[in-house]
Structure formats: structure tokens, C-alpha cells
Amino acid sequence: TDEGQEADLQLKETAKKTLKSMPSIESLKFSVKYMTENIVRFTIRDAKNARYEVPVQQVLDLMDKVEKDKTKRRYSVDVSTDSKDFKFSITRKDTKTKVFDTSISGLVFADQFLQLATNLATKNVYGFGTNHSGTDNLYGVHPFYIVLETDGKAHGILFFNSNAMEYTLLPDPALSLKTLGGVLDFFVFLCDNPEHVIQLYTSVIGRQTMPPFWGLGYQLCRYGYTGTKNLREDTMYIDIDYMDRYEDFTYDKSAFAGLPELFKDTKTKNQLHWTLILDPGIEGNNKQYQTFSEGYKNDVFVKWPKSVDPKDRFNPPDAPTNKDTVYGKGQIKNLHDILPFDSLWIDMNEPSNFNARCPNNKYDFPPIRSVNIIGNQLSASTLCMVAIQGEKGEYKHYDVHSLYGLVDL
Template identity: 40%
Template sequence: MYVVLQPAPALTWRTIGGILDFYVFLGPDPASVIGQYVEVIGNPSMPIYWALGYHLCRWGYNTSNSTWEVVKRLRNYGIPQDVQWNDIDYMDRFLDFTLDPTKFATLPDLVKDLHAHDQRYVMILDPGISSVQPEGAYWPYDEGLRRDVFIKDAEGKPLIGKVWPGLTAYPDFSDDVTHDWWFDNLQRFHEKVPFDGLWIDMNEPSNFLDGSTDGCPSNSLENPPYTPGILGGLLRAKTLCASAQQKQSIHYNMHSLYGLMEAKASASALKRILAKRPFGMYSGHWLGDNRSQWKDLYTSIAGILTFNLLGIPLVGADICGFSEEPQEELCVRWTQLGAFYPFARNHNAIVMKPQDPTAFGPLARKAMKEALLLRYSLFPILYTLFHHAHVHGHTVARPLMFEFPKDVRTYGIDKQFLWGRSLLVTPVLDPGVDYVDGYFPEGLWYDYYTGDSLLSAGEDLRLQAPLDKINLHLREGSISPTQAPNLTLWVSSGQPLHLVSALSDDGSASGDLFWDDGESIDAYENDLYSYIVFDVAQNAMTSRVLHSNVEATYITVETASFYGVKQKPGRVLVNSQDATFTYRDNQVLTVGDLGLNLSRNFTISWM
């Protein structure tokens, strides 16, 4: 299928066949359209908490010890990291479910060390299973043949293509038998390397050949009367024959579902092996092999927003770019932007210079560290946004037009975005500048860091943006819960809360917090969570616990800041008791040393 956007405005659909079901979602506003859409496809799942931390990967660590050294360097510099990944170099001759016996012999010890530091491990896995190992030497293929799990060619024999390990067969994930075989392989490998998540790649499905080693039949399926503008000009280019046979149908009808079906099999297996949440309903998503160029930094924003519209909020681009040599300034700016990708992973290609934060000079390293610590401090906001995505079908990273649909200036904005309805991100996307121009819709906005107010009539404003800063602004009427950051989310998520209230002109604001144990499957559905709503009105903040579970009782509220308090108070009361406070000339009131239990209602008032 090929869809062309016409200037009329109109969409032209060209398709070579298939069953077409059309849904029309009437809104009336953009956010409602997405909510209605995810009602059809299913709401996103709540991700496991560590999926929202900082992930580090590269193709070409070459050994488990060199991988381990990078992890240790990040720890030594106090740079947060939740997850370490490995690409295909961990495998023995690129064979799935194997470990290179010499270069990656210490991988199990590395994983044990990660777990001891509250960190996690993810490895890549490709669907192509080597078909040329000696009989009895490679269980995944031998057992796959025995259980008849592989996609067949038009003659009923296993279709053979070519991927990293050489000639390969392709599992048919439309067959439940294949899911059981996939689980058995993963469980066997997990006993050697206790991984925490899977990175499933090459599942278009990818093929270094066109179709198979035997080509493809000459028929109307393989050579339709009209071919969309696709790579190679053939349906079989760098993938399988359209006429290949799967359990549920021919590959022609299943091709675009292959990755989804592998994700279903993988998520199901992980739940059985780990008894914890996978990355998403079936998976999250990264935007593919980008380049270390400023243009790719800029276009990543559109990619992140698009997948949020598609009901896949756990999405990110390769921070600092995958291919080509990373420049220090670009990597700093990309880490700042990447700190606001819902899924934040730095990933690098083979033979390229290292681009993890420790690979650069002191100033760049410090700027990247601060950006990542900032992300970790905002974890309560991000986690609550994923809760609303799961329960209500909301977006997490959001275009400005979603919140300001009547402001036509917001329609074309692709250089800024929002987290939820209230946190405006304005990243630097150009080299050699210490400022950034951003659009502020009509209303009152506050600098996240200082509380300085900015009243906009709906205008472009130039913001100072030295190399160590990404501009963040809070929308009036919002309350944002934050935490003191630490090296992993497991540690930082236990820290006391700091509540930041960005008051409207009438002195009102509202916000909320969702909290659970971060990993139990169906925690919300099983009532294993806490949910607290915060409101400010008439010089008083109230906290209401709408749902209480033991998981949130260990967290306290330590400080509260109120941006936009127009007059210095004479007294501040916390649960009717006098409290110490500070008031700055920029109309910021801060109350500290609160020690309030989050699981109990409280009131902070001033007069």
C-alpha cells in the first residue's frame, strides 16, 4: 500500500489488494482522535520502571570485559545508567541463543554485577535461525525442524534466506507452536545469561537475499500489476517471497505483521521467565539506524511524536546517532534532547568512536550527566504520564497542537514538544549557538529551573541556551512531582518528592501522581498502586489520596515550591502548623523540611 499526501489537501491511496477496514475517528480534538484510535488497537501497557531510565549500547564492544569497563566508567563519574545492552557481537558466529566462548565468557558475571547495582541487561536477538550447522550441534534449528516452526517456500520446504550467521530459516510467529519453541530457547539461554529484556531486530523480516536462496515463483503475488515505491522495486527485495507459506496465511498477507508477532511471542516468553512486565504491551520501539548529523537530531522529534500518535509511547531515537562519527557538541545537544525521549538509549555503530558520556571532555561529560540527572529527577512525571497512556490512551510526548488546537501557529511546530500537558521542551537543534528560538502559546509560562514567569501573547521568544542547558518551561495551572535523582531509577524512585506548582493568574494549579512497585504485571488492574491528586486554590495546596497501596507509603514530600505567588506571605502553615519558608523576588515561595507522608492527605497554606 502506498499513501500520497496531496496539496489539495487530500490523501491518495494506492493498494495492490488485501482486506481493507476503514475506521473514522471524529475527535473533535486531536487528543480525542488518538484516544478513540487506541480504543480499537488496545491501550499501551505500563512499562517496567527501568525501561524509563538511561540505556547504553553499541555494536562493537567486542568483548564482555570492554562492555563492563564502560559500565564502571559511568559509575565512577556518577552518571546515571539503568540498562546496558549488547549488539550481535556477543553471539558465537552470530548464532541466536549462543555466547562467544572467548570474547564474552565473562558476560554472566557482568550481568550479575549489573543486578548487584540495581541495573539491568538487554541483548539483541534476530529471528533468522542458522540452517547450516552440523546436525545435532545447534538445538534451535534442530528442534525447530522437529516442531515444524519455520516459514515454508511455495513447495512446502523451509524457506532459506541469508542474514548475519549465513543461511537461515525464519520462525513462523503466526503459529502458537513457534511461540512455545521461542520460549524454550529463551528459557534455556536465560539459564546461562539472566537477561532482563530483549531487543528484537531484523524482523521486517530482513534478508540479505531477495526472496530466498531459490528465488521466488513467477506469479501475480510476486509480480503484481502495480508495485509501490519500495526498496529494490520488488515485494521480495531484501525480504521473503510473498508466496511463502505461514500457518495463518501466505506471507503476502502477513508481511507487515511479522515484527508484531515476534514481539508478542517475546513478551509472552519474558512474562513467563521473569514474571515481570515487558517493555510495553508487546514492545517499545526505536526509530532505526540514524546518523550522527544535526538533521537527524531534528527529525527525531517528529519520529517520537508520530509513534505516540500511533499508540506506542515508549519510543526513542539512537542518542548521538548510530552511524558516522559523533561530534562532541552534537552529542551533548542530543543527550539533552534524548533525556526527553520516552525511551532514552545511546547506540553506536561498529568501528565508530565511542560516544557514551565518558568518551568526551570534562565540560561535555558534565553537561550530559546533568541532562540525565534531570531526566531521573522528572521520573515521577514521566511514570504518571505512562499511567495515563495505559488507562486513558493519552500521548506521553505530545505535539503542541494537541494542547492548543485553536492556535494555528502550533500546527507546524516540530522543533518543540510537550511531556503531557504541562512540560514544554525547547531543545537546541543547531551547531555553534548559545540560544534557541521557541514558540510559546498564549498564557503564563514559568522557567522550570528558576520559576521566572513569562507571559506570552502567542509569540516566538529567544531563549538563552549555553551548552550545559536545555530549556524547560512549565505551563500555568500545573503541579509537577519531582525527586532527587540518583544513579539508577530503583534508588532515585525512593527519594523524597519535591512538588513544583506553576500557578495560573488566579492562583490555581492541579497535578497528580501514580505509583506502584514498578514491575508487577497488571498492577493497576489488581489495585496494587497509589494515586494522589494535588490542587492549589486560594493560597492553599491540598493533597488527596484517591487510592492507597503500601507501595507509596515509604515516600515523603520533602519540599514544595510555588511559582507565581504574587505577594510575600506572612505565615505558611503545614497541616495547620507554622512552617519555615523562603520567598524570592521572582515570586517563588518554597517550603522545606516537610517530611509529609505521601499516603496521607495534607494541606500547605499561606497568608
């Protein structure tokens, strides 16, 4: 149609044994949407059963846009009519550069392993954020990259998926993207230069808040302060030392006596700016801790299946819910009323748990595992993947883990 394309895909007999540990999904739906003259989106989904998809789409800009006039579109989407192999490409109309080209093959779509590969226009690839260091996966997933083309033009690709994933750059040059859940959902941005890519990319996901002027200047941060003595700089960060028993939204009224007065005095006299650290893991063993009591009363914490031993449960706020948003804002306001900070340092909100003990199951110990998974356990140093989340308990942590950096607090 003039809004996009669709194709029904059926798994070949010869591909049914591609994966030994799980069956591939046999019926898929390939969809293309022409969003704007420079942006095109394509998805590959299970044709018969709904699967988890990133639940923040309703707040993204431009999601309902469509460019029906093909003369304005700067790209063409060509789908192979060869019934033996499914492949497609997205090509610039003016230069004929292929910005996404699956003729390299490599499409796999199973319940807990999805893969798509593409040839690259050049070897000049930038982005992705954290991949891994040595043999261990680290904190972040930022599934977006930019390719600088031979004529100086550029394009960007967003892999819109929040499950565990990794990428491999191949020598052709080519790229293989793998994920352990969800669907294959991509946004392609065809642009004049890298700056133009970022402009269009942020037109979809939202623009960054402009940092304050003081945030660009000289600042000091350290762990190990034992009191308010020597807290004197242009901009001060305070690590977890200031908290009462390391409990969020509190301060140690003994070691840091006079901290509220110091904030107010230095802000007025010296134009000093203050940043407090928060680690969004709420202590649950102190009956006097109001932050936990209010969270428990308002049902904002992650839930657990019976398969996880109560002594192994860890209860951070359930970040992808509106209840957590309201709760977090209230706690921040209460803290700001006492310590009038200028900004917050949101730390370890993956969420982090150094002593994760999880039962044997296909989510914490997926059948197909990257060699880069710490200790061969997907939940190492974080929440068990079987933890229950969402307004109606509709998600597993397995699916929404990577959203914590976006929506927590």
C-alpha cells in the first residue's frame, strides 16, 4: 500500500533444525511502515501469537506518522520475490547505497533466540554503547548505530528491543544482531550527515534535557566522606556516605549533622551546587524506614513467583509502572524539602544485586547463552529474570531489565 508493505513468512523444512535447543517459530509477519521521507520502520513478528514488545511506544514522538507520497520518500524497500529465501533491502534512491541488506542471510526467530544480519555500506560504524569488557557483559544496552557512507552521507539504525542482546561485526563488512526475546523491530534513518541522523533519531525517541550551565563546569566527587568537613567546591557530589545506614532518601544526622544548613548556606553565599547519589534499592528489614513502608503500602515493589525462595528475593521498585513514578516523585520531593539538592546521581539502577540466587529456569539460564554472560547466569548481579513486573504483572524482568535506566525514578 502507500503506507507500507506486509509479507507472510513460512519456515522452510530445511531450517526447522537450525537450533537444537528450541524450535524456531514457523509463521512470521514482516511489516514495513513508511514513517517520513527519511524514516522507515520494519518489524518481524510471530504471525500467530502476540509476544512482548517494548512498552514505551505510546510516548514516543512520530509513532503515528506516515509518508504516503512515494515521490517524497528518499528510500525504497525491496523484498525478494524468490520463494526459497526471504531477504529484503532498504536503499537510498539518489545514490543507490543499500543501508540495510539481509542478502547475507542469518534470520532466526525462536522463542528465546532471534537473529538478523545485514551487510554494511562501509566499515565506518559508530555507536552501540557498552558491549563487553574481557568476557563479561556490563551495565548498558544502547542498540543504535550510525554508518558513515563513502560520500559523507550517513544513516542510523535503532534496534527497538529491550531484551538481553549482543552484536557481532563481521569482516564483509556486515553485522549480526542477536536478542533473547521480544520481536525484531527496527527504525532506519537516512540522512545527510551524522548530525542529521541524531536529529531524526531524537525526533522519534525524544530529545535530551538541556544540562544546566553549572553542570558543564569543574566538579568534585569522591567516596569516603565521614562528615561535612571539607565539603567545599563549586559543585559537590556526595556518595552513599551521607545516608543513614545506606538507606535512600535519608541522611545520617550524626556524622552529617548540619548538612541541611550547609546546603542552604553554601548555595546562598557561594552559589555552590549539590548532587546527591541515590541507589534505587529500598531496604526492607527496618520497620522504622518510612520509604519502604510507603512503598509497601502503595504496592510499588517487584513481585516474585513461588519458585524463588523468600530469603533470595530482592525488592526494588517496579520501574515500568505508573505507581512507581508517583512514589519516586514523592520520595524525591520529601528529600529535597530537607536537603535542597540541585541534581540527583542515579546509581546502580539496573537494578543491582550482588548476591543473586535464582532457581534453575529457562529465563535465568536460557537455553542459548552468550559466552559473555557472567557466570553463565543471565541474572548475575541483578534481579532474577522470573521476577514479576508491570501494572498487571504482565512482564518478566527478563523482558524489561534494560528499561530501568530509562524509566526508574
